[in-house]
Amino acid sequence: MLEALSGATRLFIIIGDPIAQVQSPGGITREFVARGRNALLVPAQVSVAQVDEFIRGVLLAGNLDGIVVTVPHKFGAFAHCASTTDRAGFLQSVNIMRRNADGTWHGDMTDGVAFVGGIRQAGCVPEGKRALMVGAGGAGTAIALALLEAGVSELAIHDADAVRRDRLLARLAGRGAAKLLAGSDDPTGYDLIANATPAGMKHSDALPVRVELLTPAMFVGDVITSPEVTPLLTAARALGCGTQTGIGMFAAGRAMMVDFLLHS
Template sequence: MIPAPTGATRLCVIVGDPIAQVRSPAGVTAAFAARGHDGILVPAQVSAADLGDFLSVATRLKNLDGIVVTIPHKFACYRACASATERAHFLGTVNLMRRRADGAWHGDMVDGLGFVGAARARGIDPRGMRALLVGAGGAGSAIALALVEAGVSDLAIHDSAIGRRDGLIGRLNGLGKAPVRIGSEDPAGFDFVANATPAGMKHGDPLPVDVARLAPSAYCGCVITKPEISPFIAAARKAGCVTGTGTDMYQQHQGIMVDFLLGRDGRE
């Protein structure tokens, strides 16, 4: 049983816009309790226009220890961090922030670890696979890096924001680990297809790829948590593909998130 909050309870906030889709408050709060930490994670819906004001207030809240960041704030919150992990610096984005001893923020980005972890939990090893990623935003950037580090043979990235897409491709190619190139909505010939866009959160959204061209042998993963079975995942399952949902992704990195927020990740 999770203890009732008191005046001594430490606070973490998950910030985004929208926010109703997030799954982490209950799970992270329960994980805090399981580790003997008197803390909670609560959601806060904050628009992009109001993020600066929110962060200014958050920095002044003496019982606020951490911030979990979701769409669309991951790039802006990176800029608010005084320090960050190597992967967060490489990507220029964070989905986690924790209070440093001096009161400033330290950031990390673990979306990619959760996404690849969800695939591995389904028995899918990306090593040697040809991968297509749709979306080069905060989560997409992290997934791209995780796929390259997991050893994919080839990565194609599709995003309508051309500058963001090309910048990510250039940085990843600079690692010299796998060829990264411009992709499209056509998933034909790919073994691993990842949707890192919000397409499917709203009724009537277009599918991120041409699902009629999916190979039944392809793995399909999605970052969306609400609906839990996104239209893309539903279509991929109908095509016979092994799939991973946004909830699967979250479950894979919940422990990593909690370690970071509690300062037990051994990194600074």
């Protein structure tokens, strides 16, 4: 892979804060190589205060073809897109951006469909399930929409920011037949628990739900990639719950992301 790097290599970047935990640069770069493309994805640590200036600045790099966006920039990056897919436009957030022919950005949000694809691969059938999702940020917003489109019967959303939670509930109203409601950290009565927050990246983080109330029949999914098995998933597995890691979610969505970035 390294031997092929040259001045002709096409550049893609992933931006986030923090960035050290992301696992996608290697996986996406390997996917580029497997498709015969001389391209790579590299990480960039970018703060919220600097993200607008950074995105404007990288437009000057003529060999930069795309940006992958992670926490906490998915809503902010949306504002830099001249065009988006329908789902990204509805969600007003993006996790991938590619150059339009005129040099502007075109964005998409694949977190939701990747999460649902990952839980299906792990044996969870979301249709008819009662789901509790924690986190109404960029990933949570996308996952909520994807769960509704997958046919859950009920979706409860919990977020420490009640205003953000209620804004998401209002936006999703009428997007499907599922019952929508405000949730809590109590998973009692739910079939599917989704953590779409950063809680678990550090062992000192509070758990996103009350794990002592989990039962073996529940399925628990997490978006965090490092550590791959978060404290939430450790507790869920100890009880015999089915689980999906953030790595599983990324693997389920990787081909879709590369298709978009490469216009495949």
